[in-house]
Every structure is written in C-alpha cells, then in structure tokens.
Amino acid sequence: MKKFLVIAALLVSMVVIYLYMQELSFSPLKEKEFKMLFPNYNGVGEKKCGIDFLGINFKGEVFEFYLYKMNNTKVDTSHPKFKNEWENKELNTEAIVLKWKSCPIDTATMALYKFTLTANNLEEKECSRLFNDELSNPKNYYSYVYFNELENYFLLYCPDKGNLYYIRRKGF
Numbered sequence: 001m002k003k004f005l006v007i008a009a010l011l012v013s014m015v016v017i018y019l020y021m022q023e024l025s026f027s028p029l030k031e032k033e034f035k036m037l038f039p040n041y042n043g044v045g046e047k048k049c050g051i052d053f054l055g056i057n058f059k060g061e062v063f064e065f066y067l068y069k070m071n072n073t074k075v076d077t078s079h080p081k082f083k084n085e086w087e088n089k090e091l092n093t094e095a096i097v098l099k100w101k102s103c104p105i106d107t108a109t110m111a112l113y114k115f116t117l118t119a120n121n122l123e124e125k126e127c128s129r130l131f132n133d134e135l136s137n138p139k140n141y142y143s144y145v146y147f148n149e150l151e152n153y154f155l156l157y158c159p160d161k162g163n164l165y166y167i168r169r170k171g172f
Contacts, residue, residue, distance in 0.1 A: 028064070028066065028087060028166070028168055029045065029047075029066070029068065029164075029166060031043065031045075033086070033087070036079070036080045036081055036082055036083060036086075037079060037080045037143070037155065037157075037164075038070070038073045038074070038075070038076070038079060039074075039076045039078075039079055039081075040072075040073065040074050040076075041073060042071065042072060042073070044070065044071040044072075045068050045069075045070055045073075045164070046068060046069045047066060047067070047068055048067045048068060048069050048127070049066070049067050049126070049127035050064060050065065050066045050067075050127070051064065051065040051066075051125050051127050051128060052064050062169070062170055063116075063119070063120075063168070063169050063170075064167070064168045065120075065122070065125075065127065065128050065131075065165070065166070065167050065168075066165070066166040066167075066168075067127050067128070067163060067164070067165055067166075068163070068164040068165075068166065069162055069163065069164075070157070070162045070163070070164050071162060072162075073157075073159075073162065074159070075100050075141050075157060075159055076100070077099055077100050077101070077141075078099060079099060079100060080097070080099060080100070080143055080155075082097050082145065086145045086153060087153070087168075089147065089151075091145070092147075094147070094148070095145065095146065095147050096112070096144075096145075096146040097143075097144070097145050097146070098142075098143050098144050099143060100141040100142070100143050100157070101141060101142055101143065102138055102140070102141055103134075103135055103136060103137055103138055103139075103140040103141065103142055103156070104135060104136045104137075104138065105135060105142055109142070109144065112144070112146055112152070113144065113146075113152065113154055115149075116152060116154060116167055116169050117135075117154070117167070128165070130163075131156065131165050134156060134158050134163070134165065135156060137158070139158070139159065139160055140156060140157060140158045140159070141156070141157045141159070142154070142155060142156045142157070143155045143157075150169070150170070151169065151170050152169050153166070153167065153168055153169070154166070154167040155167075
C-alpha cells in the first residue's frame with residue numbers, strides 16, 4: 001500500500017509540474033498572428049513575461065497580459081491584416097477591428113476598453129509597470145479586436161523599445 005501511495009504521489013507531482021511548465025511557456029501569439037500584425041515580421045517575437053490576473057488556471061485563460069520583445073519590426077498602418085479570424089475565432093460582422101493607430105487612445109477606444117485597461121493595477125506588476133505610460137506616448141501604436149464586452153484583445157506596440165503589449169480578455 002505504501003508503495004502505491006508513493007507512486008501515486010509521484011505521478012500527481014509530475015502532472016502538476018508538467019501543467020505548470022506548460023502554463024509558463026504558453027504564448028497566445030504565434031507566427032501566424034505576428035505576420036498579421038506586422039508586414040515585415042522576421043520570425044523573432046519573444047515572450048518576455050505574462051500575467052494571469054486570475055491565477056494559474058491551466059489553459060482556462062480569462063484575463064491575461066503579455067509582453068513580447070520584437071526585433072526590427074516596423075509598423076504599417078494598413079496592418080494588422082486579420083484573415084477572418086483572431087486566435088482561432090472567426091471575425092464575424094459584429095467584431096470590431098482597428099488597424100494600428102497612433103497613441104494616445106481615443107475616447108471611443110477607451111469606452112470599449114475601459115474595464116480591460118483599468119480593471120487591474122498594472123503598475124504593481126513588473127511586467128506591466130510601463131504599460132500606462134506607453135499608452136500616452138504618441139510614438140506608440142495600438143490596435144484591437146473586439147468581439148464583445150466579454151471577449152476582446154488589445155495590442156500596444158512601442159517601436160522605439162521593440163515592446164509589444166498584449167491584453168487578452170475572454171470572459172469574466
């Protein structure tokens with residue numbers, strides 16, 4: 001019996017460690033999405049950090065923040081070129097998408113994203129500390145995909161620093 005409990009504990013521990021490692025390495029933006037966002041994407045988009053505002057949930061993502069480091073990526077205001085879907089969800093006629101636009105964000109965007117952009121104190125986390133400052137920098141660009149008030153995605157790109165901030169909200 002003792003041997004069985006030890007083996008069961010080891011198996012459970014291995015599964016928990018595996019799921020935790022999968023959570024740490026998860027990146028919602030893949031090459032396909034980067035190519036939609038940037039016409040000259042060169043294959044380098046490295047996830048620097050991510051914050052799951054609701055805690056580790058092993059792929060039940062609800063409200064997350066990511067920071068990517070982009071190398072030599074230029075903004076083209078005719079992009080993003082969404083190809084009928086974003087993160088494997090079909091862009092229907094009710095979805096609102098915005099091509100890259102110079103910061104600061106306008107009042108219509110703030111109305112759509114008020115909760116998403118203000119629900120958490122982003123200054124408290126190292127990963128997101130500079131986000132609000134970057135939102136007001138006129139050298140930066142923002143874009144979004146808005147399906148509804150419970151599912152929306154917000155992107156902020158800082159060309160000078162090569163930082164791409166990505167907020168995902170899928171429920172909540």
